[in-house]
Amino acid sequence: xxxxxxxxxARHVLAENPVTLVAxxxxxxxxxxxxxxxxxxxHDPLVTDTALKLxxxxxxxxFGTDQIGRDILSRVIVAARLDLAIAVxxxxxxxxxxxxGGACAGFFGGWADRIVTRISDTIMAFPLFVLAMGIVAALxxxxxxxxxxxxxxxxxxxxxxxxxxANVRRQAGYVDAARLxxxxxxxxxxxxxFPNCLPPMMVQASLNLGWAILNAxxxxxxxxxxxxxxxxxxxxxxxGAAFIVSGEWWIALFPGLALMLAVFCFNLLGDGxxxxxxxxRRT
Amino acid sequence: MTALLDARGLAKRFAMxxxxxxxxxxxxxxxxxxxxxxxxxVGESGCGKSTLVRLLTRLTDHDDGRILFDGHDIGAIPAAxxxxxxxxxxxxxxxxxxxxxxxxxxTAFDAIADPIRxxxxxxxxxxxxxxxxxxxxxxxxxxxxxxxxxxxxxxGQQQRVGIARxxxxxxxxxxxxxxxxxxxxxxxxxxxxxxxDLRGRLGMSYLFVSHDLSVVxxxxxxxxxxxxxxxxxxxxVDQVFDRPAHPYTRALVSAAPVLEPxxxxxxxxxxxxxxxxxxxxxDVCRFFGRCPEGYDRCGREAPNLRAVDGGDHAAACHxxxxxxxx
Amino acid sequence: MSPPLLDVxxxxxxxxTRQGVVRALEQVSFGxxxxxxxxxVGESGSGKSATxxxxxxxxxxxxxxxxxxxxxxxxxxxGESESRRREYRGRELSMIFQSxxxxxxxxxxxGAQIADALRRHAGLGRAAARRRAIELLDRxxxxxxERRSHAYPFELSGGMCQRVLIALAVAGxxxxxxxxxxxxxxxxxxxxxxxxxxxxxxxxxxxxxxxITHDLAVVxxxxxxxxxxxxGHVVEAAPRSRLFTTxxxxxxxxxxxxxPRPGTKLRDLVPVPGxxxxxxxxxxxxRYRTRCERAVDACDEPPLPRIIPAPGELVACRRPL
Numbered sequence: 035x036x037x038x039x040x041x042x043x044a045r046h047v048l049a050e051n052p053v054t055l056v057a058x059x060x061x062x063x064x065x066x067x068x069x070x071x072x073x074x075x076x077h078d079p080l081v082t083d084t085a086l087k088l089x090x091x092x093x094x095x096x097f098g099t100d101q102i103g104r105d106i107l108s109r110v111i112v113a114a115r116l117d118l119a120i121a122v123x124x125x126x127x128x129x130x131x132x133x134x135g136g137a138c139a140g141f142f143g144g145w146a147d148r149i150v151t152r153i154s155d156t157i158m159a160f161p162l163f164v165l166a167m168g169i170v171a172a173l174x175x176x177x178x179x180x181x182x183x184x185x186x187x188x189x190x191x192x193x194x195x196x197x198x199x200a201n202v203r204r205q206a207g208y209v210d211a212a213r214l215x216x217x218x219x220x221x222x223x224x225x226x227x228f229p230n231c232l233p234p235m236m237v238q239a240s241l242n243l244g245w246a247i248l249n250a251x252x253x254x255x256x257x258x259x260x261x262x263x264x265x266x267x268x269x270x271x272x273x274g275a276a277f278i279v280s281g282e283w284w285i286a287l288f289p290g291l292a293l294m295l296a297v298f299c300f301n302l303l304g305d306g307x308x309x310x311x312x313x314x315r316r317t
Numbered sequence: 318m319t320a321l322l323d324a325r326g327l328a329k330r331f332a333m334x335x336x337x338x339x340x341x342x343x344x345x346x347x348x349x350x351x352x353x354x355x356x357x358x359v360g361e362s363g364c365g366k367s368t369l370v371r372l373l374t375r376l377t378d379h380d381d382g383r384i385l386f387d388g389h390d391i392g393a394i395p396a397a398x399x400x401x402x403x404x405x406x407x408x409x410x411x412x413x414x415x416x417x418x419x420x421x422x423x424t425a426f427d428a429i430a431d432p433i434r435x436x437x438x439x440x441x442x443x444x445x446x447x448x449x450x451x452x453x454x455x456x457x458x459x460x461x462x463x464x465x466x467x468x469x470x471x472x473g474q475q476q477r478v479g480i481a482r483x484x485x486x487x488x489x490x491x492x493x494x495x496x497x498x499x500x501x502x503x504x505x506x507x508x509x510x511x512x513x514d515l516r517g518r519l520g521m522s523y524l525f526v527s528h529d530l531s532v533v534x535x536x537x538x539x540x541x542x543x544x545x546x547x548x549x550x551x552x553x554v555d556q557v558f559d560r561p562a563h564p565y566t567r568a569l570v571s572a573a574p575v576l577e578p579x580x581x582x583x584x585x586x587x588x589x590x591x592x593x594x595x596x597x598x599x600d601v602c603r604f605f606g607r608c609p610e611g612y613d614r615c616g617r618e619a620p621n622l623r624a625v626d627g628g629d630h631a632a633a634c635h636x637x638x639x640x641x642x643x
Numbered sequence: 644m645s646p647p648l649l650d651v652x653x654x655x656x657x658x659x660t661r662q663g664v665v666r667a668l669e670q671v672s673f674g675x676x677x678x679x680x681x682x683x684v685g686e687s688g689s690g691k692s693a694t695x696x697x698x699x700x701x702x703x704x705x706x707x708x709x710x711x712x713x714x715x716x717x718x719x720x721x722g723e724s725e726s727r728r729r730e731y732r733g734r735e736l737s738m739i740f741q742s743x744x745x746x747x748x749x750x751x752x753x754g755a756q757i758a759d760a761l762r763r764h765a766g767l768g769r770a771a772a773r774r775r776a777i778e779l780l781d782r783x784x785x786x787x788x789e790r791r792s793h794a795y796p797f798e799l800s801g802g803m804c805q806r807v808l809i810a811l812a813v814a815g816x817x818x819x820x821x822x823x824x825x826x827x828x829x830x831x832x833x834x835x836x837x838x839x840x841x842x843x844x845x846x847x848x849x850x851x852x853x854x855i856t857h858d859l860a861v862v863x864x865x866x867x868x869x870x871x872x873x874x875g876h877v878v879e880a881a882p883r884s885r886l887f888t889t890x891x892x893x894x895x896x897x898x899x900x901x902x903p904r905p906g907t908k909l910r911d912l913v914p915v916p917g918x919x920x921x922x923x924x925x926x927x928x929x930r931y932r933t934r935c936e937r938a939v940d941a942c943d944e945p946p947l948p949r950i951i952p953a954p955g956e957l958v959a960c961r962r963p964l
Contacts, residue, residue, distance in 0.1 A: 207418030210376055211428075211482065214410055216400045216435035229422050361830035362801075471918075501686040502857065506901040506914035513909055528831055531860075531903035535912065558905065572835035574860035576887065576904045581864070584839070587832060 054306030060299035067114035075108035079265045088282050098284035100270075101277065106285065109265040110292050116266050117296070120177065121246035124184035129239055131185075132192025137231060139193070140200030141223045150197065154190040162187040166249065170258045180259035184249050188242065195238060199231035240304035244297035251293055267293045319388070320349040321522050322373065322490055327382035329368050338596040342368040343379070344546035350490065355516065355523040357537030357554065359530060359569070363591065365546040366526055367494075373524065374410050374492055375399040387489065406436045406486035413495035415475035419467040426463040429453070429481045436486055452481040455518075457511060473504035480511070484519060491516075492524045497532060509535060530573045534558055539629070542566050545594050545603040548622070552630030562625040562632035564608045585609060602635070610636060647674035647714075648851050649698070649819055654711035654721070656690075656697055656875075663923040667693045669930075670947065671711070671877050673870045674955065675819065680845060680852045682862030682883075684898075685872035688919045691855045694872075695821050697721065699738050700728040715819070733764050737817035741824040743804035747796040753807045754780065754792025760811055779810040783840060802833035806840065813844055820845070821853045826861070838865055859902045863887055868955060871895050874919050874930040876947065880957040891952075891963040894931050929959070937962050 049055075067074065077095070083103035091098040097106035139150035157165065169183035203209065204227065212226045213219075251268030254260040260269045267289040274286025327346045330339040342365045350356050360366045371377040373384065375396050384392040391404050399405055409432075412418035419428055429449050433441055441448060453460055456477040467475055476496065483491055493512065497505040513536060516523055527533045533540060533554070540557050542550040542565070550563040561567045568585040575581050587607050597603060602615040614635050622631040656668035668690045675681045683691045696702045698713045700720060712719040715736060720728060732738075740746055748756055757776035761767045767775060773792075780788035783806040796804055805825060812820055822841060826834035838854075842865065845852050854866055862869050863883065870880040871892065879892040890896040897915040917934030920926060928945040932938050942961055950958045 207412045207414055208420040208423075210410075211412065211418050211479075212420070212431065213376060213400060214374065214405070214408075215432035215482070216405050217431075218400050219397055221435075226420055230420070361832060502859070502898065503686060503901045503915040506912045509909060509912065510914070529903075530831070531905060534905065535903055535907075535909045569831060572832040574835070574858065574864050576860045576863050576899070576902055577906065578863075580905045584835065586836075586839075 051306060053302050057299050057302035057306065060295060061303060064114055064118060064296055064299060067111050068118045069115075071112045071115050075105075075111045077105035077108045079104060079108040079112045080263055081105075088277070088285075090282075091284055097288040098282075100273065100285045101282075104263075106270075106288055109270060110267070110288050113265040113267050113270065113289065114292070114296075116177070116260070116264065117247055117250060117268075117293075120181055120184070120250040121243050123181045124188065124246045124250070125239060125242050127181070127185040128188035129192050129235075129242075132189040133196040133228075133231070133235060135189075136193035136196030136198075137200040137223060137228050140197035141204055141227055142219070147197070150193055154193045157187060158190045163249070163252065166253060167256070167258060170253060175258060175261070177259055180250055180253050183253070184246055187249075188246065191238070191242065192235065195235055196231055199234060200227055203227045203230055236307045237304040240300050240307050244300035247293065247296050247300070320385075321352045321354075321387060322348075322350040322524075323385040324348050324373065325383050325385075327369070327372055327384065328380050329365075329372055329377065330380050333595055336595070340595050341546050341597060342594065343372060344597075346382075346543075346546070346548055348541055348548065348551070350522050350524060352489070352522055353516075353520055354539065355525055355537045357533035357540035358524060358526045358543065359528065359533055359540060360543035361528060361569075363545070363594065364543040365594075366543050369543070370410070370492055370494055370524070370526060374408055375405075400435075406432070407489045408492070409483040409486065409488040409490075410492040410494060411476075411479050411483045411496045414499055415472060415479050416467065416499075418479055419475060421467055424464055424466055425453075425458070425470065425478045428467075428478055429463075429485055432482060432485045448485070449481075452485055455484070455515065456481045457507075471504075472500050473508065476500060476504075476508055477511075480508075480515070484515060484521075487519060489521060490524065491521045492526070494526045495528065496525075498527065498529065505532070512536065530558060530570065531575075542569070545592060545597070547603055547633065549604070549634070550632040551622070552625070552628070552632075556625075556628065556630040560626070560630075562630065562637055563604075563634045564610055564636075565604050566632070568609070602633075612636075648677045648679075648716065649675040649853075650712075650714045651694070651698065652712045652714065654694065654697060654713060655709045656693055656702075657707055657709055658703070658705050659707070660705065660923075665922045666875060666926070667706070667922060668697070668875045671872070671875070672949075672957070673877055673880050675851050675853060676955075677818070678845070678849045678851055679868065680842070680854060680866045682866030682869040683853060683855045683872065684857065684859060684862050684869060686857060686898075686919065688874065688922075689872040690875040691872050692823055693875075695738065695823050695853065695855055699732060699736065699821065700725065701732075701738075733760070733812075733817075734815040735818045736821075737812040737815065737819070738821040738823065739805070739808050739812050739825050741827050743801060743808050743825075744796050744799075746808055747804060749796055752793045752795055753799065753804075754794075757792075757807070757811055757814065761814060764815055775814075776810075779814055780807070782813075782844075783807070783810045785810075800833075801829050802837060805829065805837050809837070809840065809844070813848070813850070816848060817850060819851045819853065821855070823855045824857070825854075827856070827858075834861075859898060860904075871898070874926075875922060876930055876959060877957060878931060878959050880955065882955070885956075889964075891958040892931075892960050893935050893937050893964060896964060929961070937964075 081104065086099050087101055087103040089095060089099040095105050095107060097110060100106055135150045139147040166183040166187050169186060170179045173179040209222055209226060212222045254266050254268030255272045260266045262269065270289035271286050277285050325347045327343055329343040330341055333340055346369060358366050372379045375391060378396045379392060383390060386404055386408065389404055394402055426449055429452055430445055433445055433448060450460055453463060458474060458477040458481060462470060462474060497508050500508060525533055525537050537554050539552065540554050541548050544565050550557055550566045557566060558570055561570050568587050571582040571585045592603055592606060600617060600619055602619050605611055605615045620633045620635045622633045623637055624631050625637055652672050654668055654671040658665040658667055671694055685691045697708060698720060708721050713721050754776045757779055758772035761772040761775055777788050777792050780792055785791050785803060785806050826837050841852060844850060854862065856862060866883055868882050869886050871878050873894050879895045887899060890899060900913045901915055903912060915934065920930055920933060927943050928947045929942050932942050939962060947959055948961045
């Protein structure tokens with residue numbers, strides 16, 4: 035019963051808001067690329083053909099070729115998987131840990147609050163990108179470490195939000211009612227307060243995905259994490275940057291465009307997601 | 318008859334940051350509720366009735382005093398662990414603001430089922446659906462509304478959900494915290510009838526907290542009047558409302574708007590500021606300074622509750638029995 | 644009877660919402676004489692606040708007045724331009740609302756807020772505005788007005804905040820004060836004090852008052868005439884003495900019967916049957932028809948009947964009691 039209503043509500047939300055519709059369509063495209071990339075790419079992204087190097091966009095190579103003859107379109111498509119995977123993992127980790135820690139801090143107060151706040155403050159004391167660079171440098175130049183670094187610098191964002199939300203809801207009447215119904219404090223947090231903190235955080239999570247992609251791309255841009263010849267939007271922009279001045283604009287432009295669209299998509303999706311999740315918006 | 322709830326000397330103080338000192342929210346409050354009785358609690362904002370309610374329902378720990386429920390000392394267990402005791406199910410509450418007291422993500426069904434899932438016996442959990450439907454019927458909530466979320470229900474329906482949830486475990490004491498003040502007058506009438514009916518049917522005692530004196534009068538057998546953390550008068554409803562002994566009660570009764578012109582009393586105006594509840598001097602009557610009558614003794618000695626015209630009617634005022642002129 | 648200060652004639656109002664058009668008010672008519680205190684009562688959804696907002700011209704953007712006038716001192720406020728209405732607002736025509744603390748700017752001392760309004764509307768200079776602000780705080784019986792004028796809203800109780808708003812409202816010596824549920828949520832004794840204050844100010848300044856509330860007992864004590872609304876209609880209007888002794892509209896009688904009174908018992912408290920109809924759908928000419936035990940077939944026929952037994956009185960019923 036409620037599943038059917040949920041779908042109807044989802045349709046309603048999409049119909050209501052054309053922006054959400056566009057963003058959802060874009061998201062679908064991105065996910066499709068991420069899942070089926072290697073099969074959708076017209077050429078092998080790693081194959082080089084120096085005879086064709088630095089070719090502008092043509093019918094054979096829609097996005098042109100790069101400096102060692104690889105097809106840029108294929109590389110852009112295949113890179114979607116890596117970029118999305120990095121962004122989603124990093125956000126998922128920081129969302130999970132940050133919101134849990136923040137909710138405990140906001141709900142219980144006391145030493146839980148003190149610990150979480152100290153950790154949060156410590157992280158925020160650094161310029162975040164520099165901290166991410168430092169973490170990757172310290173842990174080793176791998177993709178997994180980009181994910182870890184991005185997740186760490188993102189923790190305070192969720193911790194702070196969750197802490198605020200939990201703190202406000204702690205005073206709500208239904209929290210008292212839950213205690214009267216026999217819920218232990220931990221259960222009140224888990225079953226009553228935390229689920230109510232989620233809707234506002236979903237919007238932030240979506241915006242955050244856009245930022246996470248950019249962050250990962252930025253780290254790769256400066257040479258951390260992703261190594262050539264792995265296709266990844268950030269590193270592709272870095273490689274292409276050198277060629278812009280000499281007129282080969284397509285090498286950096288297309289991965290850059292892909293990045294832009296991905297970030298756009300996640301940002302626009304934020305509100306739509308919240309409408310889907312918050313029962314108060316249901317009619 | 319042994320009282321169902323017997324509270325003696327309850328006190329709760331809050332530390333004031335910055336300015337220092339202690340806010341005496343509840344100060345030396347004693348009260349008793351017999352099985353099947355409905356006791357009203359009236360008082361204005363700042364009188365401490367909300368805090369008292371939290372103490373009695375064991376949501377907050379008290380600083381002094383003792384609370385006996387059905388013979389058990391329920392004050393001995395800290396509030397954080399009270400959910401695990403057998404008494405938790407027996408003391409329940411209906412809240413004032415149904416919007417605030419219903420989890421927006423829980424359907425009506427979930428809200429009513431929660432106490433049964435948490436504290437119910439294995440049998441009651443097995444027959445959960447039946448029990449919830451039974452409760453919905455009892456409170457007059459149409460069954461098709463059980464799948465709805467709070468924001469999809471009217472105020473009266475939301476309050477019915479709150480009542481169903483509160484009686485789910487067949488409590489012996491139900492605290493009603495302004496249950497109808499957020500409702501229209503017509504819906505209020507329906508809910509009041511429902512509450513009276515349930516009390517008789519399920520044999521519960523009520524503690525009915527309200528600022529609306531006429532409503533308290535309709536349902537209660539006895540009433541307590543609170544002011545600045547203390548109980549300053551108590552007795553049967555007709556005694557306290559028709560023959561109020563304490564000057565504050567008299568002012569309160571005269572201020573309440575009344576439909577019948579014949580029942581109106583001359584307005585007793587209260588001048589001056591309410592005394593602070595922060596570290597109040599123990600030797601001064603809390604009402605001193607605002608009281609239309611005030612004598613030297615009132616400023617030197619805090620009055621205790623003393624009997625008025627026999628029976629259970631008592632008020633904390635030096636003027637009773639003409640004992641003031643000393 | 645002297646010509647009315649405010650004459651609302653056949654005011655009809657609708658809201659456009661996602662779920663359809665809500666016909667919030669239909670042919671609402673009543674008048675307020677100079678210096679008179681009129682009570683506007685009804686349950687939630689009856690349209691009493693919408694009426695006030697329409698008179699003041701502060702309706703939501705989704706609202707549209709579809710018919711009728713609100714003639715104040717000979718000028719139809721509904722038909723006037725916004726700039727013209729602004730000249731009236733805060734001067735001859737004033738309003739106070741529920742939840743006084745939220746109506747005040749939380750980061751500015753109350754005295755300064757009153758002074759701001761005086762400098763804007765009365766063109767006073769800074770020092771003169773400050774002095775007058777303190778005078779006004781004193782006039783609304785705030786003790787220690789000078790010291791209190793430096794207080795922020797969060798430092799004051801609900802009753803005090805309402806007094807500040809009343810001070811703001813009467814600063815321009817209005818001929819009519821509209822009070823929309825001014826004491827809902829306040830303590831009983833604070834409520835009485837605020838209503839007493841409004842009555843004293845009204846008597847002293849010859850000010851008329853439109854007191855909007857859901858509390859019948861309040862209007863029974865304080866109003867000269869009472870207008871009863873139900874689902875966007877005026878169902879009855881009568882002087883206080885007559886309304887409670889011999890109500891003519893079935894709804895009025897039921898409303899009185901469902902209000903707790905000191906003498907009556909719980910069994911005498913009879914709720915109004917049914918629920919307020921959905922104002923979006925098709926509605927019978929009398930919107931109380933589905934809840935009325937006296938309804939007959941003729942009640943389904945338009946138009947809504949309006950009987951005027953005496954000047955200033957009204958019963959909108961085919962079979963009045």
